[in-house]
Amino acid sequence: MPIIEVENLRKDFMIAKRETGMMGALRSLVKREYTKKEAVKDISFSIEKGEIIGYIGPNGAGKSTTIKMLTGILVPSDGKVLVNGIVPYENRQKNAKNIGVVFGQRTQLWWDLPTIESFELLKEIYQVSNERYKKNMDTFTEVLGLNEFLNTPVRQLSLGQRMRADIAASLLHDPPILFLDEPTIGLDVVAKEKMRTFIKEINQDRQITVILTTHDMEDIEKLCERMVLIDHGTKMYDGEIALVKERFGKTRTLIVDLEESKQRPPLTGGEIFKEEGSRFWIKFNRDEVSASDLIAQITKTHNIKDLTVEEPEIESIISKIYQEGFQDLPDTVKV
């Protein structure tokens, strides 16, 4: 049985039209005109226990509106939501015990107090038993290195430290489901890597289901096997990330360093799109020509000093999908 079920979910917002001028302002006091904005229209998906799902889409696609309906903050206009067997908006407090929520840009910790005090308050709010609290704190302290800043007020923490504290705080009550909204935003490379390792670990060790929204495609690539891609409130893709790569990631880049750059090497099947001194960037389609083919062509006229073949990053794949839509997708992948 899936741990999260969403069926034909819809959310409309009524946005008051702002009228201009003095008369307009007066008129809007008496009679306001509304325009309907469909933030989420007819989205369905289900998530099994223990999955890590990348929930992605451009800004304003309806990501956070969906998350808000799953966490019980918003009431849907239509459709069905079931989180761990509970309808979140009908049973918000009970649902809250089953979920951990981290908003990357807003802390849930007490700003002016030493970090440890936030944990103690959350222990009371979620009614975590003493032994469970101690056990979790021991684990998190060790894995996330919390002890180096437990007595520092939250406002003095670095962003990386604060994120570590925030994620620990969201897991104190052992929720089976964790919502992560931009958990690596603003972090440096090392801190990002640490955060990802930790998410992976808790997912494996505790079987926690993770719903991850992010703009960092590296997060998706390193953490998720499956992604749900939405745009304009509709689901565009739901499935394996590998499959998207397969379908949209046919373009490779071959980078060669030549010994002497007398002239551009003649090529069939590849296209040089950038050159810097004796280094050339060559774009090619994997289905039409192979990398070894191209290399063989070049070695006829030039000596190759060094070469690399770059796979497309998921990021460029996604932006391609945003631009071109899904018309190209075979029916097996299309949703």
Place this chain on the structure above:
Amino acid sequence: MPILKYVDLYFKLVSAGIRAQFQYRFAFFMRIIGLITAYSGTAITMWVMLYRFQELGSWSFFEMLFLFAIAILSWGFCIILFFHFRSLDTYIINGTFDRFLVRPINPFFHFMAMRFDVASFGQFIFSILIFIWVSFEINIGWTFGKVLFLFASIIGGILIQGGLLVLISALAFWTTKSEQFYWVAMYPARNLTNYPLVIYPKIVQWFTAFVVPFGFVNYFPAAVILEKETPFFPAYIGYFSPLVGLVFFMIAYWIWMLGLSRYKSTGS
């Protein structure tokens, strides 16, 4: 969550709030000094005014001080308990209000306990000093019953003023503004209660008795304790103060919850 757990949690959250404020010790003491100075200023204005007229609407200077002290004392408690509601709009605008909705406790309670304004010690010090001073100057004839009634009506006053704060904050659910409404509603209403209502036109008195019941914060109860006349109103009206407070607060809470459910469907 059982009610006892809530009480326990309230004190834990509140004490966290106090410790948070003590992080800024200088600002804390400056606020207390500032408050006492401001209230003394109002008291001196009263004295200057009454120096000429001897009394205002049959209320002497010390009777007015007594009236003033009741308002300040209940306002002090009100600040401790409900002042945080004033800033609800900020939470809604920058999205931090959602945090209260992903936790397994009542959001009204959670929001209320989130901050604790300790500077109201200024109000306590000021009003207790005034009570003592006035008790020496005029013969109030304190009885056990009168003391009990004073406490009950202070609770009533806390609930009335707190109710208005809650009501004002609830507007933020519809308009995303609450701070502005505070200045146009709460501030004038409180200033009105600095003086005995008898000096105001009948319509104002009627308004403060039955619409926004600030008359029950101090004027009606003080009239009962000091055994003064309340023209246009029966003398026993002051006894209703705790009940009025309870009803008014319950209405405010209900409207706040209504606003919350609106928030849940609009998200802004």
